[in-house]
Amino acid sequence: MGNLLKDKNILIMGVANKWSIAWGIAQKFHKEGANLAFTYYGDKSKESLLKLLEEEGIDNHLLISCDVTKDEDIENAFLNLKEKFGVLHGVVHSIAHAKKEELQGNYYNTSREGYHMAQDISAYSLVAVARNAKPLMTEGGSIVTLTYLGSERAVKNYNVMGVAKAALEASVRYLAVDLGPENITVNSISAGPIKTLAAKGVKGFNQMLKEFENVSPMKRTVKTEEIANTALFLCSDLGTGITGENIHVDCGYHILG
Numbered sequence: 001m002g003n004l005l006k007d008k009n010i011l012i013m014g015v016a017n018k019w020s021i022a023w024g025i026a027q028k029f030h031k032e033g034a035n036l037a038f039t040y041y042g043d044k045s046k047e048s049l050l051k052l053l054e055e056e057g058i059d060n061h062l063l064i065s066c067d068v069t070k071d072e073d074i075e076n077a078f079l080n081l082k083e084k085f086g087v088l089h090g091v092v093h094s095i096a097h098a099k100k101e102e103l104q105g106n107y108y109n110t111s112r113e114g115y116h117m118a119q120d121i122s123a124y125s126l127v128a129v130a131r132n133a134k135p136l137m138t139e140g141g142s143i144v145t146l147t148y149l150g151s152e153r154a155v156k157n158y159n160v161m162g163v164a165k166a167a168l169e170a171s172v173r174y175l176a177v178d179l180g181p182e183n184i185t186v187n188s189i190s191a192g193p194i195k196t197l198a199a200k201g202v203k204g205f206n207q208m209l210k211e212f213e214n215v216s217p218m219k220r221t222v223k224t225e226e227i228a229n230t231a232l233f234l235c236s237d238l239g240t241g242i243t244g245e246n247i248h249v250d251c252g253y254h255i256l257g
Protein backbone atom coordinates (compact mmCIF):
# COMPACT_ATOMS: atom_id res chain seq x y z
CA MET A 1 0.00 0.00 0.00
CA GLY A 2 1.26 3.46 -0.94
CA ASN A 3 -0.37 6.81 -0.57
CA LEU A 4 0.26 8.56 -3.88
CA LEU A 5 -3.51 8.95 -4.33
CA LYS A 6 -4.55 9.34 -0.70
CA ASP A 7 -7.70 11.50 -0.37
CA LYS A 8 -8.12 11.65 -4.15
CA ASN A 9 -11.55 10.88 -5.58
CA ILE A 10 -11.21 9.18 -8.94
CA LEU A 11 -13.68 7.90 -11.52
CA ILE A 12 -12.69 4.83 -13.54
CA MET A 13 -14.67 4.31 -16.76
CA GLY A 14 -14.39 1.12 -18.79
CA VAL A 15 -13.97 -2.00 -16.65
CA ALA A 16 -15.59 -4.89 -18.55
CA ASN A 17 -13.71 -7.79 -16.95
CA LYS A 18 -10.45 -8.75 -15.25
CA TRP A 19 -8.46 -8.22 -18.47
CA SER A 20 -9.63 -4.63 -18.91
CA ILE A 21 -6.85 -2.04 -18.78
CA ALA A 22 -9.22 0.01 -16.59
CA TRP A 23 -9.26 -2.81 -14.03
CA GLY A 24 -5.46 -2.88 -13.86
CA ILE A 25 -5.57 0.86 -13.26
CA ALA A 26 -8.30 0.52 -10.59
CA GLN A 27 -6.26 -2.10 -8.68
CA LYS A 28 -3.19 0.14 -8.72
CA PHE A 29 -5.16 3.24 -7.69
CA HIS A 30 -6.82 1.36 -4.83
CA LYS A 31 -3.40 0.27 -3.53
CA GLU A 32 -2.32 3.92 -3.57
CA GLY A 33 -5.24 5.02 -1.41
CA ALA A 34 -7.70 6.50 -3.94
CA ASN A 35 -11.44 6.68 -3.29
CA LEU A 36 -12.86 5.02 -6.38
CA ALA A 37 -16.06 5.30 -8.40
CA PHE A 38 -16.81 3.27 -11.51
CA THR A 39 -19.06 3.57 -14.50
CA TYR A 40 -19.92 0.38 -16.34
CA TYR A 41 -21.72 -0.45 -19.58
CA GLY A 42 -24.21 -3.32 -19.50
CA ASP A 43 -25.23 -5.93 -16.94
CA LYS A 44 -22.40 -8.30 -17.80
CA SER A 45 -19.80 -5.66 -16.97
CA LYS A 46 -21.64 -4.82 -13.75
CA GLU A 47 -21.57 -8.47 -12.64
CA SER A 48 -17.86 -8.80 -13.43
CA LEU A 49 -17.07 -5.54 -11.71
CA LEU A 50 -18.96 -6.45 -8.53
CA LYS A 51 -17.09 -9.76 -8.36
CA LEU A 52 -13.72 -8.13 -8.98
CA LEU A 53 -14.35 -5.44 -6.35
CA GLU A 54 -15.24 -8.06 -3.79
CA GLU A 55 -12.18 -10.19 -4.59
CA GLU A 56 -9.92 -7.14 -4.38
CA GLY A 57 -11.52 -5.94 -1.15
CA ILE A 58 -12.49 -2.59 -2.63
CA ASP A 59 -15.51 -1.34 -0.71
CA ASN A 60 -17.28 1.97 -0.23
CA HIS A 61 -17.17 2.46 -3.98
CA LEU A 62 -19.79 4.01 -6.25
CA LEU A 63 -21.06 2.06 -9.26
CA ILE A 64 -22.96 3.88 -11.98
CA SER A 65 -24.42 2.57 -15.22
CA CYS A 66 -23.28 4.73 -18.14
CA ASP A 67 -23.69 4.33 -21.87
CA VAL A 68 -21.45 7.10 -23.20
CA THR A 69 -23.59 7.50 -26.33
CA LYS A 70 -26.27 8.98 -24.05
CA ASP A 71 -25.79 12.52 -22.72
CA GLU A 72 -28.26 11.87 -19.91
CA ASP A 73 -26.23 8.86 -18.69
CA ILE A 74 -23.05 10.93 -18.54
CA GLU A 75 -24.82 13.81 -16.79
CA ASN A 76 -26.42 11.42 -14.30
CA ALA A 77 -23.04 9.80 -13.57
CA PHE A 78 -21.51 13.14 -12.62
CA LEU A 79 -24.56 14.11 -10.52
CA ASN A 80 -24.02 10.88 -8.57
CA LEU A 81 -20.33 11.67 -8.21
CA LYS A 82 -21.12 15.15 -6.92
CA GLU A 83 -23.42 13.67 -4.30
CA LYS A 84 -20.91 11.03 -3.20
CA PHE A 85 -17.64 12.97 -3.35
CA GLY A 86 -18.41 16.66 -3.85
CA VAL A 87 -14.96 17.11 -5.36
CA LEU A 88 -13.40 14.97 -8.09
CA HIS A 89 -9.63 14.72 -8.67
CA GLY A 90 -9.31 12.30 -11.55
CA VAL A 91 -11.04 10.52 -14.40
CA VAL A 92 -9.70 7.52 -16.28
CA HIS A 93 -11.50 7.16 -19.63
CA SER A 94 -10.79 3.66 -20.93
CA ILE A 95 -13.58 3.22 -23.46
CA ALA A 96 -13.66 2.41 -27.16
CA HIS A 97 -15.84 0.51 -29.58
CA ALA A 98 -16.19 -0.12 -33.30
CA LYS A 99 -18.08 -2.67 -35.36
CA LYS A 100 -16.10 -5.90 -35.53
CA GLU A 101 -16.60 -6.16 -39.31
CA GLU A 102 -14.93 -2.78 -39.71
CA LEU A 103 -11.80 -3.82 -37.84
CA GLN A 104 -10.61 -5.83 -40.85
CA GLY A 105 -10.10 -5.50 -44.58
CA ASN A 106 -10.08 -2.20 -46.42
CA TYR A 107 -10.68 1.04 -44.53
CA TYR A 108 -12.64 2.42 -47.49
CA ASN A 109 -15.40 -0.07 -46.72
CA THR A 110 -16.18 1.72 -43.44
CA SER A 111 -19.90 2.54 -43.31
CA ARG A 112 -21.16 5.99 -42.38
CA GLU A 113 -22.92 4.48 -39.38
CA GLY A 114 -19.84 2.54 -38.26
CA TYR A 115 -17.67 5.63 -38.61
CA HIS A 116 -20.06 7.68 -36.48
CA MET A 117 -20.32 4.94 -33.86
CA ALA A 118 -16.55 4.60 -33.48
CA GLN A 119 -16.14 8.37 -33.20
CA ASP A 120 -19.05 8.78 -30.79
CA ILE A 121 -18.04 6.06 -28.33
CA SER A 122 -14.26 6.26 -28.64
CA ALA A 123 -13.59 9.99 -29.12
CA TYR A 124 -16.58 12.27 -28.49
CA SER A 125 -17.27 10.58 -25.15
CA LEU A 126 -14.06 12.10 -23.75
CA VAL A 127 -15.29 15.58 -24.66
CA ALA A 128 -18.64 15.06 -22.90
CA VAL A 129 -16.91 13.49 -19.90
CA ALA A 130 -14.45 16.39 -19.58
CA ARG A 131 -17.29 18.94 -19.78
CA ASN A 132 -19.15 17.21 -16.95
CA ALA A 133 -16.04 16.59 -14.86
CA LYS A 134 -14.88 20.22 -14.93
CA PRO A 135 -17.38 21.64 -12.39
CA LEU A 136 -16.42 18.90 -9.90
CA MET A 137 -12.66 19.38 -10.29
CA THR A 138 -12.56 22.45 -8.09
CA GLU A 139 -9.15 21.51 -6.65
CA GLY A 140 -7.63 20.82 -10.08
CA GLY A 141 -7.51 17.34 -11.52
CA SER A 142 -6.28 14.88 -14.08
CA ILE A 143 -8.12 13.32 -17.01
CA VAL A 144 -6.43 10.34 -18.64
CA THR A 145 -7.54 8.42 -21.72
CA LEU A 146 -6.22 5.37 -23.54
CA THR A 147 -5.12 5.39 -27.16
CA TYR A 148 -3.14 3.30 -29.64
CA LEU A 149 -0.45 3.83 -32.30
CA GLY A 150 -3.04 3.19 -35.04
CA SER A 151 -3.88 6.90 -34.70
CA GLU A 152 -0.43 7.91 -35.99
CA ARG A 153 0.35 5.04 -38.38
CA ALA A 154 -1.75 2.92 -40.71
CA VAL A 155 -1.90 -0.30 -38.68
CA LYS A 156 -3.41 -3.26 -40.56
CA ASN A 157 -7.08 -3.86 -39.66
CA TYR A 158 -7.21 -1.08 -37.05
CA ASN A 159 -8.94 1.10 -39.65
CA VAL A 160 -11.89 3.12 -38.31
CA MET A 161 -10.58 2.87 -34.75
CA GLY A 162 -7.28 4.44 -35.82
CA VAL A 163 -9.20 7.42 -37.16
CA ALA A 164 -11.25 7.64 -33.94
CA LYS A 165 -8.03 7.52 -31.87
CA ALA A 166 -6.59 10.36 -33.97
CA ALA A 167 -9.69 12.43 -33.06
CA LEU A 168 -9.31 11.37 -29.43
CA GLU A 169 -5.67 12.51 -29.31
CA ALA A 170 -6.55 15.84 -30.96
CA SER A 171 -9.36 16.23 -28.40
CA VAL A 172 -6.81 15.70 -25.62
CA ARG A 173 -4.86 18.71 -26.88
CA TYR A 174 -7.91 20.98 -27.23
CA LEU A 175 -9.25 19.91 -23.83
CA ALA A 176 -5.83 20.50 -22.28
CA VAL A 177 -5.98 24.12 -23.50
CA ASP A 178 -9.58 24.60 -22.31
CA LEU A 179 -9.03 23.11 -18.86
CA GLY A 180 -5.46 24.18 -18.16
CA PRO A 181 -6.51 27.43 -16.42
CA GLU A 182 -8.53 25.31 -13.95
CA ASN A 183 -5.40 23.30 -13.15
CA ILE A 184 -6.93 20.26 -14.84
CA THR A 185 -4.53 18.21 -16.98
CA VAL A 186 -5.63 16.05 -19.91
CA ASN A 187 -3.34 13.36 -21.31
CA SER A 188 -3.44 10.11 -23.24
CA ILE A 189 -1.49 6.92 -22.78
CA SER A 190 -0.68 5.13 -26.03
CA ALA A 191 -0.57 1.52 -24.89
CA GLY A 192 1.09 -1.33 -26.76
CA PRO A 193 -1.21 -4.26 -27.61
CA ILE A 194 -2.68 -6.17 -24.65
CA LYS A 195 -5.06 -9.10 -24.95
CA THR A 196 -8.44 -7.73 -23.82
CA LEU A 197 -12.05 -8.02 -24.99
CA ALA A 198 -11.81 -4.87 -27.13
CA ALA A 199 -8.46 -5.91 -28.64
CA LYS A 200 -9.80 -9.29 -29.69
CA GLY A 201 -12.24 -7.45 -31.98
CA VAL A 202 -9.33 -6.45 -34.25
CA LYS A 203 -8.71 -9.11 -36.89
CA GLY A 204 -5.30 -10.80 -36.60
CA PHE A 205 -4.71 -9.40 -33.10
CA ASN A 206 -2.80 -12.48 -31.88
CA GLN A 207 -0.44 -12.26 -34.82
CA MET A 208 0.04 -8.55 -34.11
CA LEU A 209 0.96 -9.41 -30.53
CA LYS A 210 3.58 -11.95 -31.66
CA GLU A 211 5.11 -9.53 -34.15
CA PHE A 212 5.22 -6.83 -31.49
CA GLU A 213 7.06 -9.18 -29.14
CA ASN A 214 9.61 -10.06 -31.81
CA VAL A 215 10.42 -6.55 -32.99
CA SER A 216 9.81 -4.11 -30.11
CA PRO A 217 13.05 -2.65 -28.70
CA MET A 218 12.42 -4.41 -25.39
CA LYS A 219 11.56 -7.71 -27.16
CA ARG A 220 8.40 -8.18 -25.18
CA THR A 221 4.84 -6.94 -24.93
CA VAL A 222 3.74 -4.34 -22.42
CA LYS A 223 2.04 -5.34 -19.16
CA THR A 224 -1.26 -3.86 -17.98
CA GLU A 225 0.51 -2.93 -14.75
CA GLU A 226 2.91 -0.73 -16.71
CA ILE A 227 -0.02 1.17 -18.21
CA ALA A 228 -1.49 1.47 -14.71
CA ASN A 229 1.80 2.85 -13.35
CA THR A 230 1.76 5.61 -15.95
CA ALA A 231 -1.89 6.42 -15.19
CA LEU A 232 -0.92 6.55 -11.51
CA PHE A 233 1.90 8.97 -12.23
CA LEU A 234 -0.43 11.21 -14.25
CA CYS A 235 -3.20 11.21 -11.62
CA SER A 236 -0.87 11.72 -8.67
CA ASP A 237 0.94 14.89 -7.64
CA LEU A 238 3.99 13.58 -9.55
CA GLY A 239 2.32 14.27 -12.90
CA THR A 240 1.23 17.87 -12.45
CA GLY A 241 2.71 20.12 -15.12
CA ILE A 242 2.18 17.60 -17.92
CA THR A 243 -0.83 18.24 -20.14
CA GLY A 244 -1.92 17.65 -23.74
CA GLU A 245 0.65 14.87 -23.92
CA ASN A 246 0.50 11.42 -25.47
CA ILE A 247 2.77 9.06 -23.53
CA HIS A 248 3.72 5.84 -25.33
CA VAL A 249 3.87 2.88 -22.99
CA ASP A 250 4.70 0.27 -25.59
CA CYS A 251 8.19 -1.09 -24.90
CA GLY A 252 9.48 1.41 -27.45
CA TYR A 253 7.63 -0.01 -30.47
CA HIS A 254 6.58 3.42 -31.76
CA ILE A 255 10.19 4.57 -32.35
CA LEU A 256 10.88 1.93 -34.97
CA GLY A 257 11.28 2.86 -38.65
Ligand SMILES: NC(=O)c1ccc[n+]([C@@H]2O[C@H](COP(=O)([O-])OP(=O)(O)OC[C@H]3O[C@@H](n4cnc5c(N)ncnc54)[C@H](O)[C@@H]3O)[C@@H](O)[C@H]2O)c1
Nearest residue numbers: 014015016020021041067068095096146193194196197198
Ligand atom coordinates in the same frame (compact mmCIF):
# COMPACT_ATOMS: atom_id res chain seq x y z
N1 LIG B 1 -5.95 -3.71 -25.42
C1 LIG B 1 -5.13 -3.05 -26.20
O1 LIG B 1 -4.30 -3.62 -26.92
C2 LIG B 1 -5.19 -1.54 -26.23
C3 LIG B 1 -4.08 -0.83 -26.73
C4 LIG B 1 -4.14 0.56 -26.76
C5 LIG B 1 -5.26 1.22 -26.32
N2 LIG B 1 -6.32 0.49 -25.84
C6 LIG B 1 -7.51 1.23 -25.38
O2 LIG B 1 -7.74 0.97 -24.02
C7 LIG B 1 -9.10 1.25 -23.73
C8 LIG B 1 -9.69 0.10 -22.93
O3 LIG B 1 -9.78 -1.06 -23.73
P1 LIG B 1 -9.39 -2.52 -23.22
O4 LIG B 1 -8.37 -3.02 -24.16
O5 LIG B 1 -9.13 -2.51 -21.79
O6 LIG B 1 -10.71 -3.36 -23.55
P2 LIG B 1 -12.07 -3.57 -22.73
O7 LIG B 1 -12.98 -4.26 -23.69
O8 LIG B 1 -11.80 -4.24 -21.46
O9 LIG B 1 -12.58 -2.09 -22.45
C9 LIG B 1 -13.36 -1.35 -23.35
C10 LIG B 1 -14.49 -0.76 -22.53
O10 LIG B 1 -15.30 0.12 -23.34
C11 LIG B 1 -16.62 -0.01 -22.81
N3 LIG B 1 -17.63 0.51 -23.74
C12 LIG B 1 -17.88 0.13 -25.01
N4 LIG B 1 -18.97 0.80 -25.48
C13 LIG B 1 -19.39 1.62 -24.48
C14 LIG B 1 -20.45 2.56 -24.34
N5 LIG B 1 -21.32 2.80 -25.33
N6 LIG B 1 -20.59 3.22 -23.16
C15 LIG B 1 -19.72 3.00 -22.13
N7 LIG B 1 -18.71 2.12 -22.22
C16 LIG B 1 -18.54 1.44 -23.37
C17 LIG B 1 -16.77 -1.50 -22.58
O11 LIG B 1 -17.87 -1.77 -21.74
C18 LIG B 1 -15.43 -1.83 -21.94
O12 LIG B 1 -15.50 -1.70 -20.56
C19 LIG B 1 -9.78 1.49 -25.07
O13 LIG B 1 -9.85 2.88 -25.31
C20 LIG B 1 -8.81 0.85 -26.04
O14 LIG B 1 -8.91 1.37 -27.36
C21 LIG B 1 -6.30 -0.86 -25.77
